[in-house]
Amino acid sequence: MKYYRLFILFSVIIASAAVKAQESTAPAIWPKLGKNDTIRVAATNDNGYMIPWIGLNEVVINGVRIWHSPEERAAYNRLRYNVLKVMPYALYAKRRYEKLESDLATVTEKKDQKKLVKDCDNEIKNMFNTEIKELTITQGQILTKLIDRELGRTTYDIVKQTKGGFAAFSYQLVARVVGHNLKNTYDPVQERDIESIIVNSGYYQQ
Template sequence: MKFCSLFILLFVIIAVGELKAQESSVPVKFPVRGKNDTIRVASTNEDGEMIPWIPLNEVVIYGARIFKTPADRAAFNRLRYNVLKVMPYALFAKRRYEQLERDLAVTTDRKAHKKLVKACDAEIKKMFNTEIKELTITQGQILTKLIDREVGRTTYEIVKETQGGVKAFIYQSVARVVGHNLKSTYNPEEERDIESIIQSSGFYHQ
């Protein structure tokens, strides 16, 4: 049995050696270099011919938007302005909430949990008091949808998880008075204009 195993192993080694010898016997044709060809690039052996290539960054092409009326164009431009205005806040909320979840996942102490949540709440409130409170009603409505898009939870759910159901109810009641809804969700099919604006905005390519 040992002799049989050694024989098979020897046969495989010889076969592989012959295969490599066959591969090395094929002449490889390299492209002719010019005097200015000084940049090293990757290449692929294609049937004995070395074909140089370089990786390219993705290029996204968007079709030109055609509007039926000047009013439609003006409405879209206003929407674009509002989306670009509030998108950084939605991305901030996403990063801050993800950081909070990571911190809570590695902390078992209840007091430490409360301290982390309180710090997150204070940071978001600070941003609200300095910047977000200046948003228009329309911008606020868009922001609540974008938070759901980025975080995967509505603003109401985030407040409920971090501050409790009572505060979430109070915040929602106040928001409804000024035309907001913290339970607003984002549907890319229904918000195709917003989605197209976000995709072409460059926020994800920075």
Template sequence: MKIKVFFMLCIVMIFSISLKAQGFTPPVFPKKGLSDTIRVGATNDNGVMIPWMQLQDVSVVAERIFKTPEAKLAFNRLRYNVLKVMPYALFAKRRYEQLEEDLQKVSEKKQQKELVKTCDREIKDMFNREIKDLTITQGQILTKLIDREVGKTTYDLVKQTKGGFTAFSYQLIARVVGHNLKSTYDPVEDRDIESIIRSSGFYQ
């Protein structure tokens, strides 16, 4: 009886293997050229391996038509100012993210204060080197872009790192020279700025 069962199992296994062998067709790969040295992905399309690679998104934007020469001049001036201050907003974003990450790694208040002081010192050094020479308009755009990149207003960042009184004091000084540290970014209201950023390659 045992021999009969074993014999039947062998027949079933051989039969299933033969079916798999008959139903399996090895995929057809494209022939390699002399300069084919880059590994890419491939998709099996009915037994034919089709190579492919992912490309970056390409934005197609129509040429903007301005109603007046003055409107074109104003847009070009805005573009210059946005490109001038965008690197500072990106720096603030990276530095704030680094600060948040560093603060998560330490639990002692003393160490956290040292990290905040280091961040504040780096931002002040950059301010003393470059940001102090920005125009009022460029400063206003920068505060908007910081809110865009960091997700918090400049006022909130100062309040979080330096305290409410310092943030209030900075806001008073900023208002005197035409700035507002509480400025927020609105993609709809600031659509020209958004268009300039998207078309300038900052996120490629």
């Protein structure tokens, strides 16, 4: 069965190469140029006809939102403020956790791995004591969702992976007392307002 699949794969590759060879050997028919056609562009040979084309940047088109009441608009503005308030923390968590994973992949000793995790934990705690502790309950809830959006895993899963199940359970108990849930996940369909705010925030235009 494996040899049969391999034979099919080679057949497809050879057929593709043959098609490309046929396209490349066809006589090229170029479009007639006008006196103002001075810009060099890419072209594709389509059965002998050279078709010029230019790659365009992605264009995002957003509809104009219609507010049904001043209260609805005010609620959206509050949501936008909260999202933009915590988005930098979510991006920081993403960069720091990715660095931790990269660092852990370079060491094999358990004590060295524990030190890397401890250093990351202390760095997060320092930021919490100076900045994150000032967040409101709503902002904290949004932050846990955005961490899941950026990392593809919940805050609970991150703590469980780096510090163990008991620590994750303990953190979750404390979080629930103050109105947070470390298991919050992010669904861009359900959170379409948050997703729209993030997409139009400029964070990903670099």
